[in-house]
Amino acid sequence: MRTLVLNAGYEPLAVVTFRRALVLVLTGKASVIAEDEEPVVGPTETLGRPSVILLNRYVKIPYRHEVMATRRGVLRRDDHVCAYCGKSASTIDHVMPRCRGGGDTWENLVACCLPCNSAKGDRTLGSLGWQLRIRPLPPRGPQWQIRELERPAPQWSAFLSEYAA
DSSP: OEEEEEOTTSOEEEEEEHHHHHHHHHTTSEEEEEEOSSOEEOSSOEEOOEEEEEESSOOOOOOOOSOOOOHHHHHHHTTTBOTTTOSBOOEEEESSOGGGTOOSSTTTEEEEOHHHHHHHTTOOHHHHTOOOSSOOOOOOSHHHHHHHTTSOOHHHHHHHHHHHO
16 A cells, blocks of 8 residues: 655655555654555554655755656656557657667657567667657656656655654
């Protein structure tokens, strides 16, 4: 089970395991906003399983302008549709191969099916005569910021561990 951690200003901060959330609540660093129906049964007491907790003290988060490009994010942005043939995609591909200077950016990564990925290899689209069916762009909107929090960013985990100490 996962628990949403809200900063003292009620903005989403991270998603952590319910055990980590219980530790924050039992140490007095957070309070429970919502609970699941299924309780946590201990040897001496029964506690509610927190699904949303609120930190008692505000944690300042460094500003991050853009969301990092990940395999999962690229597949979700492209709706699991191959950018070359339009079939179901299960891998990602670098439009400009990394061996030719292409980076791991939203503009250079697209969802790709396995046959197209194997056929393309480390060649460019121009050498194959292929064209992209979509224009790869960075994702926008608040849902991308929250989904990214499923795994806390490295600098956020430092803040959370510092906060819990």
